[in-house]
Amino acid sequence: MRSKTFEDQEVEFLCSLARQPDTPLNLRAINYDNSLLSRFEFTHLASSLERKGLVRFGPHERAIVMLTARGEQVAVQAIEAKKGAI
Numbered sequence: 001m002r003s004k005t006f007e008d009q010e011v012e013f014l015c016s017l018a019r020q021p022d023t024p025l026n027l028r029a030i031n032y033d034n035s036l037l038s039r040f041e042f043t044h045l046a047s048s049l050e051r052k053g054l055v056r057f058g059p060h061e062r063a064i065v066m067l068t069a070r071g072e073q074v075a076v077q078a079i080e081a082k083k084g085a086i
Helices: 006-018 039-051 069-085
Strands: 055-057 064-067
Touching: 006 039, 006 064, 006 069, 039 055, 064 069
Parallel strands: none
Antiparallel strands: 055 064
């Protein structure tokens, strides 16, 4: 099994946010002991996606991550592509 590329991780991150699009992700609430990624890696992914206009951070807290409208579109396309690949 090949390791996931950074781009694969970004797509998975977007898809996980899209599962509950009305609920922002709180990076402080993740149990990193049971996660494949560290908080630093999650923050790095979110920052990369923010630069691409796909997510935004909360106005007062960078630990809060939300999809942008464009991010929702990309996530829906990725989810549909995964379904088609099955």
